[in-house]
Amino acid sequence: MSDTRSPDHAPASFDGIWLGLDLGTQSARCVAVDGTGQLLAAASRPLTSHRDGVRHEQDPEQWWTALAAACREALSGLDARRVRGLAIDGTSGTILLADATGRPLTPALMYDDGRAADQAATVNEAGCEVWRELGYRSMQPSWALPKLRWLLDHDAAATAAGARLLHQVDLITWRLAGHQVAADASHALKTGYHLVEESWPHKAMAELGVPESLLPDVVRPGTVLGTVCAKAAEATGIPEGTALVAGMTDGCAAQIGAGALEPGAWNSVLGTTLVLKGTSTHLVRDPAGVVYCHRGPGDNWLPGGASSSGAGVISRHFHGDDLDALTERAAALDPDAVTYPLVSTGGERFPFRAPQAQPFTLGPVPDRATEFHAQLLGVACLERLCLDYLDHLGAPVDGPLTLTGGGARNRYWCRLRAEAIGRPVRLPEQAEGAIGMAVLAATSCGASLQEAAAAMVRIGEEIHPTPARTARYLPVYLRFVDELTRRGWLDQTVADHARRRAAQ
Template identity: 80%
Template sequence: MPDRLPADAVWLGLDLGTQSARCVAVDSTGQVLAAASRPLTSHRDGKRHEQDPEQWWSALAEACREALVGIDPARVKGLALDGTSGTILLADADGTPLTRGLMYDDGRAADQAVRANQAGEAVWQDLGYRSMQPSWALPKLLWLLDNEPAAAGTGVRLLHQTDLVTWRLAGHQVASDASHALKTGYHLIEERWPEKEMAELGVPAALLPDVVRPGSVIGTVCAEAAEATGIPAGTAIVAGMTDGCAAQIGAGALTPGAWNSVLGTTLVFKGMSPHLVRDPGGVVYCHRGPGESWLPGGASSSGAGVISREFAGADLDELTVLASESDSDAVAYPLVSTGGERFPFRAPDAEPFVLGTPADEAERFHAYLLGVACVERLCFDYLDLLGAPVDGPLTLTGGGARNRYWSRLRADVMGRPVRLPEQAEGAIGMAVLAATSSGASVQDAAAAMVRIGEEIQPDPARTARWTPVYLAFLDELVRRGWLDNAVAAHAKQRAAR
């Protein structure tokens, strides 16, 4: 254990996901001392997806109070918070929400995305992602400025999802982190807001928060927040990261070529590269990593959310057992969002489909498990095409990683070993990041606190079994006009090696 990581300290990792708010208390060896969560509710209407921002605070406060019961307050030294990437709202000068929270996959801002890409083209190209998608924060901010009467008031602030909570924790507005600010157009290379482009888009400079690098101490917990949450007053508040980056830290995927695949409601990829990865297709973007490294990744609109949608009320354990015995070639495109696909290709008009004819519910269930694995393999093929290092260790996190058969299927389809951390969640990553307030590097904190529970080796025979299914899946994506022929050709070349 690094000398600068106090042995008796407790670090809090706070996580705002799509469906729940969570708090974990972790010691400096990685032992989880306590954890608690509270549900969050969403409202979807076509391409719109919203949450009540006040629920973020109330749910997280309740989770913290439960998790901290029985823990000596003197041991609690720091906390960090993650949220969903691209989720924003407008608030007044006191931090009171003026709008609903526009969620990470809200796709209403298509017209505003065109404007953002025209004004910021040179900056977005310099940063590697080339263009913004309608679900990104800046287009949605423009939509709010165009459509919300409250946006015309004085003292209005843009807040990312986590900014509302850190404001409440500190008792005043504190800096946002560069990870959440990425999709709002923050210039990660020059570490500033692009003033000329924002002015051209009509975004007032006073609307935008100050920004610091993740891991910076941005404040301490105030007395009022301590009363609401049970977190001791004076606890250090550390600037966090988006949920995908949080899971990456929690998985210890912090060496060049290492990747973490987060299978939650949607599939999120995060890796580490010694260089900035630029994507002509605009679906891969890079966060700033520790030191001079970069964290390339992408967020899909496909993922495990299809399971709750398609198999509501079903016994998933029983379906898994039956699916594991299936010999069906059926594969389903596991699209969750109604706003189309975001990664590993961009297709606003994408819709779910099933190739083949499942004979029963177990085979239909297996088709969705297999579809996620095929999307995951395509992610790596696309990243390799861009020149991102992809041959390091791969960890699987998120709720989907708790299904061992699914994890084995993913390893077989991709043909590569996968590691399963003992605690597969972003909140652990935030506890690790909170520990850097002691002076330890994030790599040293992760080395001390991240525990790998199991490694699954792929079965070459099963990889060969599923490869033709994967190639047929690619052909169908191309036939529908969603996947570029060049990407499919590169994937097929890799499969033939």
């Protein structure tokens, strides 16, 4: 269903232009959106990285240069006087150290930098009670706190006078405001910030030897941090005095852009891997530690999990194929074969943790189209299992389900996913982190995030499954679950829960 709202019907409180800034791994992006969600302008600039084994670094200065250029381009054809607010997202777990003036002292250690394996063990021993209370139980080497401990162990900048930890977006908000402002709790999560008590866990930090002076003040996402200063206005084209709103990590930003914000609503992002982000009225704790929660701008929690499986199997196994033609042939055959679509060579991490997991196929795949369909159906089965696992944990899963990411561009795959899962799915017109940040920025007018999303997130289409086809795929799903259990990767209690839900 197309959204026919026009700018003339924007709620008065949302009138104006809202900016969403996004710092990814490969690019920095700025979008300008009006109060109905209409995209007015967008621009991006490339970012470069340096990888060396498990290490992954970026020069933090290029973030500011790239974002400033993207903002100038996006605003060049607009009446900048109508800009009212902005928010920014970044990659989760990316950190650096800066001096008292905001000048970077270290390269940025990126979200997937894995150098801090030894430090992760130390962090998990010191903070085990806190991490258990917060529901994720343990930190991975790529999380921010182990990397901070690595910098303390290996980089003299960590002990320099006035040194402080910055998350990726903190450098940009500092430049925009002209002085250091608070970090948002979403980016601070992987640095160990206590989302329930809303403070740093002082005992754990002291045991880890992390000086309190390194750590920033923290506020909830959606908090107005300040306004854009004159120097930043000259560099970016964003008017001086524009409200600067505390943002969120890139995954949460995409969830906001998809409008999955009511309790029980979920956004399923199908890119190289599959990521589910949802909304709950309570903190969801996972004994296995594969699901963890962000805290939303209001009273809701945002649980989520990231799989090691997903659409990356398509680019890996069907590189160079005509995917449109292959989809057409696969849809005509509609076979029952199913493949576990594991992308990573390091095993699975959601909806179960199994470092030893390997791909497998159930059923014959005599031709290319059948093999392709088995991968599509495998993603759909895994997606259903993710929702069953979340329900097993007590997370609400009965709200709207939106599909975003590159995989959502294949309409047959979207329908297959809806039918294999057995529930309607929504396809937003635009769902990206930068859009989500524009929606979050609009809350600076006094509206709730749900109100801003209702006005600004546009749903392009809703797909309803055919009950007969859902019934046809159910035995395939249960066979898939049984095989994961037989191999010892999926816990029997989770498999039993999936079967009970299937019988309902």
